[in-house]
Amino acid sequence: MTEAQAVSAPTPEQPTPAPPTFPMPRACPFAPPAAYAELGEKGPLTPVVDVEGTAAWLTTRHDVARDLLAHPKASKNLLRPGFPALFPGAAALAGEIKGFLIWMDPPEHTLYRHMLAGEFTMRRVQAMRPQIEKIVDDGITRLLDGPRPVDLVHEFALPTASLLISELLGVPYSERDLFQHATGAILSHESTQEQRKTAFAQVRGLLSRVIAERTENLGDDLLSTLIRKYREADVFDHDHLVGMAVMLLGAGHETTANMIAVGTLGLLQHPEALAEFRADPSLSPRVVDELLRYFSIGDHVTCRVATEDIEVHGVHIPAGSGLIAPNAAANRDPEVFPNPDAFDIHRNSRSHLAFGFGIHQCLGQHLARLELEIVFTELFRRIPDLRLDSEVADLQFKDQALFYGLHRLPVTW
Amino acid sequence: MRVIVDHDLCVGAGQCVRAAPEVFEQSDLDGKSQVLQPVPDWKYQAAVREAAVRMCPARAISVVG
Ligand code: HEM
Ligand code: SF4
Numbered sequence: 001m002t003e004a005q006a007v008s009a010p011t012p013e014q015p016t017p018a019p020p021t022f023p024m025p026r027a028c029p030f031a032p033p034a035a036y037a038e039l040g041e042k043g044p045l046t047p048v049v050d051v052e053g054t055a056a057w058l059t060t061r062h063d064v065a066r067d068l069l070a071h072p073k074a075s076k077n078l079l080r081p082g083f084p085a086l087f088p089g090a091a092a093l094a095g096e097i098k099g100f101l102i103w104m105d106p107p108e109h110t111l112y113r114h115m116l117a118g119e120f121t122m123r124r125v126q127a128m129r130p131q132i133e134k135i136v137d138d139g140i141t142r143l144l145d146g147p148r149p150v151d152l153v154h155e156f157a158l159p160t161a162s163l164l165i166s167e168l169l170g171v172p173y174s175e176r177d178l179f180q181h182a183t184g185a186i187l188s189h190e191s192t193q194e195q196r197k198t199a200f201a202q203v204r205g206l207l208s209r210v211i212a213e214r215t216e217n218l219g220d221d222l223l224s225t226l227i228r229k230y231r232e233a234d235v236f237d238h239d240h241l242v243g244m245a246v247m248l249l250g251a252g253h254e255t256t257a258n259m260i261a262v263g264t265l266g267l268l269q270h271p272e273a274l275a276e277f278r279a280d281p282s283l284s285p286r287v288v289d290e291l292l293r294y295f296s297i298g299d300h301v302t303c304r305v306a307t308e309d310i311e312v313h314g315v316h317i318p319a320g321s322g323l324i325a326p327n328a329a330a331n332r333d334p335e336v337f338p339n340p341d342a343f344d345i346h347r348n349s350r351s352h353l354a355f356g357f358g359i360h361q362c363l364g365q366h367l368a369r370l371e372l373e374i375v376f377t378e379l380f381r382r383i384p385d386l387r388l389d390s391e392v393a394d395l396q397f398k399d400q401a402l403f404y405g406l407h408r409l410p411v412t413w
Numbered sequence: 414m415r416v417i418v419d420h421d422l423c424v425g426a427g428q429c430v431r432a433a434p435e436v437f438e439q440s441d442l443d444g445k446s447q448v449l450q451p452v453p454d455w456k457y458q459a460a461v462r463e464a465a466v467r468m469c470p471a472r473a474i475s476v477v478g
Contacts, residue, residue: 070472110424117425117444122434124441350432351467361426361470 019047022058022084022324023300026404029262029397030269031341032296032328036060040329044313048324050084056303056322057315062333062353064313065302065325070358071312074304074323078103083305084322086402087189096200099243102251102301102360109359112244115229116363119222125366128168129374135163136374140382149389149412156379157260157409158253164371165252169245170221171210179203183250187402200246207245211238222248248364255298256368258398258405260375263291265395265409266343267376268388273345278380284373287345291372293352294343296328297404302356327353385413414458415477416465418446422473429474432464433457446473 024033039046040060048058059065068074077083079091097103101112118124139160143150150156158180166173185191185199211223215238218224223245230236267274267287277283304323309316317323330353332340337347355362362368380386389410396407416436418429425444429437436450436457453461465474 070470113424114443114445118440118442119444120427121425121439121441121444122427122430123439351463357470359424359471361424361428363426366427366431 019049019055022048022050022056022326023086025399026328026397029392029395030266030294030343032299032326032332036326036329036332043315045315045317050086050322051088052085054082054085054322056082056084056324057317058324058326060326060329060333062330062336062351065327065330065353066357067312068304068323068325069302069353069356069360071304071306071310071323073306073308073310074358075105075307076103076109076304076360077105080305080307082320082322084303084324086300086303087191089193092193093196093200096197096204097243097247099237099240099245100247101244101363102247106359111233111235113359113363115226115233116244119225120363120367122366125370128367129370131167132164132371132374133378135160135167136371136378139163140378144383149410152264152409152411153257153261153406154408157257157264160375161253161256161260161371164256164367165249168222168252168367169249170214170219170223171207171245171249175206178206179249180253183254184401186250187254188398189400189402203246203249204242207242207249208238211241211245252364252367254405255364255403256371258297258403259292259295259368259372261406261409262295262297262404263288263372263376264379264386264411265388265392265406266291266294267380268386269392270343273343274380277345277376278384281377281381283345284377285369286349287376288369288372289349289352290343290345290347291376292354292369293331293337293349295404296326296331296352296354298354298356298402299326299328299404300402302327302353325353325357327356383413386411387413414461415452416448416461417451417475417477418448419473419475420445422471424471424473426470428468428470429461429464432468433460436461437464 024035026033044064045057045059048056079094139156162176163173182199182203185195214223277287302325306317306321308319334340355365389412398405423445427439429446436453438447438449465476
């Protein structure tokens with residue numbers, strides 16, 4: 001049987017069971033949703049529906065995921081009909097997401113991507129190393145001076161990630177309560193549409209004030225640089241830049257904070273790997289890539305919608321179909337990662353898709369990697385007997401949010 | 414082996430620099446990849462191939478030979 005036949009449309013006489021709904025829950029925090037394995041057996045692409053019941057195609061394969069995500073006819077515009085809704089009513093947020101690079105298509109995407117990309121190169125990020133080390137060091141000192149046990153999420157992961165991105169953008173860190181809460185509400189599937197809109201309004205209001213002030217008085221922070229670049233390209237638009245800033249602030253702290261929390265847990269759960277890493281901190285890039293692969297915290301972000309009829313791996317996909325390439329599934333594809341469920345810091349996990357693929361591949365990935373490398377190296381160097389102060393079974397994971405993570409991580413030493 | 418980066422496709426993701434920093438460099442202006450060694454030293458050829466075939470998200474790198 002060819003791949004195309006395997007997924008051909010059911011005839012009316014032979015009704016097939018209703019397709020499953022995406023996103024699917026993770027039963028185990030250390031594994032992708034169990035449903036992916038079943039879906040993967042049905043063919044390179046299988047029909048699913050989104051939370052609003054709209055039909056979409058899902059792949060669990062690494063090669064197919066790359067072809068979908070890099071497809072020239074795959075749009076990232078979540079307002080376009082057919083784009084998989086990750087929570088009901090996602091398409092009603094047009095004003096709220098204005099200026100968000102992540103939901104733009106070319107040629108608009110190309111223009112803004114290149115304005116930003118020069119600021120996030122490996123070299124630029126490496127130049128920030130001393131600043132990142134200082135933030136991480138101060139954070140660990142605060143932990144060591146504070147009470148035990150402690151919640152690593154609120155007392156270390158969130159402050160560290162928030163302080164770095166707010167220094168980079170030039171947003172006062174004193175506003176962290178506002179932007180942390182607002183980002184949490186925006187990304188949670190449990191928020192009502194009203195709560196989500198209020199959260200957007202709050203964080204847009206904050207960045208609108210910061211940008212208005214910066215427009216009068218340029219500095220050397222990233223927002224000032226963007227004001228200059230938008231002006232040079234003759235595209236300066238206050239609201240648009242506010243959106244870009246909201247996205248950078250949100251993407252910059254919540255993702256990394258989640259990765260610090262689950263990554264710490266992952267290492268504590270694999271004491272042999274941790275011991276090896278502590279003995280040889282030069283392993284940190286490998287450790288971080290393997291943690292990114294293993295947890296794939298942005299599993300649901302790698303979605304698109306087909307703008308024209310396309311043919312992918314023998315499957316005909318009509319225009320307007322949702323395209324879903326969950327990166328947690330691709331990152332466990334045994335064709336690319338042998339024995340994929342094993343946490344193995346010696347494997348080559350560089351080609352994981354935790355940062356996506358195609359023209360939208362994460363802009364902040366070098367920053368996120370360096371931040372995580374420094375965090376894990378320093379955390380386990382300065383607190384060698386760091387351990388969980390909870391049963392894993394009692395931990396609360398963010399399984400109702402766009403990014404996976406932990407609500408709290410009680411640790412002691 | 415010869416290596417070429419298509420600047421119309423490149424989105425400045427920097428996977429090439431991660432794979433082979435001796436061969437590629439990113440521009441500070443727009444993040445696009447510059448080829449430092451158009452004919453990469455044999456030591457770096459496997460990494461260049463990995464970057465071209467598997468890592469570059471925009472499939473902007475071609476290797477000939
Ligand atoms: C561990 C941390 C992070 C993870 C797992 C992550 C993951 C992702 C994913 C999956 C995408 C979408 C890719 C696609 O659709 O193919 C993305 C895009 C993006 N990320 Fe990240 N990210 C992280 C950290 C960051 C940081 C620190 C920043 C900023 C400072 C950032 C900024 C962005 C931006 C701007 C985009 C949109 C790029 C575009 O559309 O061209 N991310 N990220
Ligand atoms: S990996 Fe590809 S897209 Fe990224 S900088 Fe290199 S050539 Fe450009």
